[in-house]
Amino acid sequence: QVQLVESGGGSVQSGGSLRLSCAASGFRYSRYCMGWFRQAPGKEREEVARIESDASTWHTDSVKGRFTISQDDAKNTLYLQMNSLKPEDTAMYFCAANPRPCSNTPWSAFAWWGQGTQVTVSS
DSSP states (O other): OOEEEEEOOEEEETTOOEEEEEEEESOOOSSOEEEEEEEOTTSOOEEEEEEETTOOEEEOGGGTTTEEEEEEGGGTEEEEEEOSOOGGGOEEEEEEEESSOOTTOOGGGOSEEOOOEEEEEEO
């Protein structure tokens, strides 16, 4: 059974940094897509970044140059390094995984989700 467990959220001031981690267990697929998503109160879930099994990445425009998605295969862990944080980055952040290439898979089609970790950025 696949389990995803996020950690690393917290409260920081504007301009600060956080690194989110997502520990994956029971996930053994040669081709896959993993991603970070966020949802603020009263807003729709938003995709932040994705990474494929070949290590290619995608980041949404609002975080380009500030956030970086990466993975450590040996540790079965997904990361999201977040720098220059802004108040508008405040949200619950979720990691998700899907056992096929990213293509244009909508967030609703991802097979497995973590429980989320809260990120709060104050001005």
